[in-house]
Amino acid sequence: MKLCTLLLLTLFSLVSPAIRAQDDLLSLLGDEETTNYATASFKTNRVINLHSLENTAAGVFDFKISHRFGTLNQGAYDIFGLDQATIRLGGDFGITNRLMVGYGRSTYEKTYDGYVKYKFLRQSTGKRNMPITAALMASAAVQTLKWQNPDRDNYFSSRLYYTFQLMLGRKFSDAFTLQLSPTLVHRNLVATKAEKNDVLALGIAGRIKLSKRIALNAEYIYVLPDQLAPQFTNALSIGFDIETGGHVFQLHFTNATGMMERAFIAENTGDWTDGGIHFGFNISRVFTVFKPRIE
Amino acid sequence: MKKGILLSLMSLFFVVSMSGQKYFTRDGKISFFSDTPMEKIEAHNSKATSVLDASNGNLEFAVLIKAFQFEKALMQEHFNENYMESSKFPKSSFKGKVTNIKDINLKKDGEYNATVKGQLTIHGVTKDVETTGKFVVAGGKINAKSTFDVAVADYNITIPSVVRENIAKTVKIAVDIKFEELKQ
Numbered sequence: 001m002k003l004c005t006l007l008l009l010t011l012f013s014l015v016s017p018a019i020r021a022q023d024d025l026l027s028l029l030g031d032e033e034t035t036n037y038a039t040a041s042f043k044t045n046r047v048i049n050l051h052s053l054e055n056t057a058a059g060v061f062d063f064k065i066s067h068r069f070g071t072l073n074q075g076a077y078d079i080f081g082l083d084q085a086t087i088r089l090g091g092d093f094g095i096t097n098r099l100m101v102g103y104g105r106s107t108y109e110k111t112y113d114g115y116v117k118y119k120f121l122r123q124s125t126g127k128r129n130m131p132i133t134a135a136l137m138a139s140a141a142v143q144t145l146k147w148q149n150p151d152r153d154n155y156f157s158s159r160l161y162y163t164f165q166l167m168l169g170r171k172f173s174d175a176f177t178l179q180l181s182p183t184l185v186h187r188n189l190v191a192t193k194a195e196k197n198d199v200l201a202l203g204i205a206g207r208i209k210l211s212k213r214i215a216l217n218a219e220y221i222y223v224l225p226d227q228l229a230p231q232f233t234n235a236l237s238i239g240f241d242i243e244t245g246g247h248v249f250q251l252h253f254t255n256a257t258g259m260m261e262r263a264f265i266a267e268n269t270g271d272w273t274d275g276g277i278h279f280g281f282n283i284s285r286v287f288t289v290f291k292p293r294i295e
Numbered sequence: 296m297k298k299g300i301l302l303s304l305m306s307l308f309f310v311v312s313m314s315g316q317k318y319f320t321r322d323g324k325i326s327f328f329s330d331t332p333m334e335k336i337e338a339h340n341s342k343a344t345s346v347l348d349a350s351n352g353n354l355e356f357a358v359l360i361k362a363f364q365f366e367k368a369l370m371q372e373h374f375n376e377n378y379m380e381s382s383k384f385p386k387s388s389f390k391g392k393v394t395n396i397k398d399i400n401l402k403k404d405g406e407y408n409a410t411v412k413g414q415l416t417i418h419g420v421t422k423d424v425e426t427t428g429k430f431v432v433a434g435g436k437i438n439a440k441s442t443f444d445v446a447v448a449d450y451n452i453t454i455p456s457v458v459r460e461n462i463a464k465t466v467k468i469a470v471d472i473k474f475e476e477l478k479q
Contacts (some may be wrong), residue, residue, distance in 0.1 A: 026388075036385075060369070098369075245461065286369050
């Protein structure tokens with residue numbers, strides 16, 4: 001009799017886990033941990049002038065129209081700068097989700113530029129934990145103005161500019177992202193001996209999402225002292241990202257005219273304090289060229 | 296007395312063996328389709344988990360929202376960021392029952408119609424749903440399929456006016472699962 005009770009009890013203890021499991025069948029499979037990557041830290045691959053943490057996705061072509069009007073302090077005669085325009089037409093293409101290339105042609109000194117950007121760390125939680133996203137960008141630009149002094153010896157290399165940039169950032173929450181961009185701009189030729197060929201700068205950029213489709217972006221680029229002539233200023237830009245279906249509209253105010261690194265970092269003359277501010281916009285339109293393989 | 300104990304023991308064994316009839320998958324396919332004259336949108340997820348208890352028909356599903364794949368990367372981003380808010384609601388799930396499990400013999404080849412009833416949770420909102428599906432058992436392999444419609448507004452998913460013509464108010468969801476026996 002006692003034995004029977006014991007047997008029953010053991011049986012019950014055997015059965016009971018199975019009964020309890022009925023509450024949550026999926027728990028039987030155990031927790032398979034996955035890696036959760038942070039996405040959409042910015043709405044597009046630029047903050048305003050600076051490259052952002054985001055890449056163009058694999059197989060996607062992103063057509064960029066970037067436009068800066070003249071400065072506000074030009075007054076009513078030029079309707080506060082709207083009579084003038086500086087434009088960069090460009091295209092970005094994602095080779096993989098982490099590697100992208102891009103090109104552009106600017107009216108600013110008739111400059112062509114091309115770049116490669118690679119995201120080597122991705123912010124993630126879960127199975128793989130990584131607190132930040134990090135990317136490297138290298139670009140080359142060539143200005144194609146007619147030589148100012150055709151009579152002297154002019155070298156093609158004098159037209160070339162290079163930029164190397166590291167992007168380190170974190171999406172702290174759905175709404176807030178912060179990014180640091182240490183940058184080196186190399187100019188083969190500079191105007192005076194006092195100016196450095198290699199210019200070091202630190203960009204800081206952030207965004208605050210105001211709603212699902214609108215974000216406030218700001219960026220400031222601090223050029224380390226004693227590298228440039230005194231008339232050059234640091235670029236400060238502030239603006240909104242407005243996202244519709246396939247477009248992102250970036251509307252902003254900035255004291256930078258050019259839209260490639262050497263212009264807005266090393267040759268920037270606009271000054272916020274005297275109204276040397278441009279209204280500008282970037283329009284991004286994406287086209288899926290190669291469809292991803294869906295498992 | 297002894298007979299009684301024997302009987303209860305037997306019934307217990309019966310319960311034990313019954314509760315052993317469980318089936319699962321970790322790579323079930325769940326897709327959805329939004330079809331409007333302006334645009335056809337579809338997304339596929341092949342990482343759905345599911346467990347079916349054949350003894351009582353209890354059925355559960357779970358799917359990670361971020362694992363849905365779209366043809367257009369930007370669409371996938373908007374799906375997660377703007378519509379499903381996948382950082383806030385990372386999973387969608389179903390918890391319910393195959394109500395006519397008695398008529399379905401998963402050990403025997405054949406096609407069986409199934410009625411499924413339960414609670415579907417999407418975007419943090421839980422609703423009662425009922426749908427039909429099919430179990431196809433062939434050569435010991437169990438395949439379960441079902442399609443049903445979900446009204447986007449029922450789950451507090453708002454579609455902004457600019458894309459109202461592009462996204463359907465009701466999306467079709469298709470489930471395609473190959474169940475394996477769960478060994479405990």
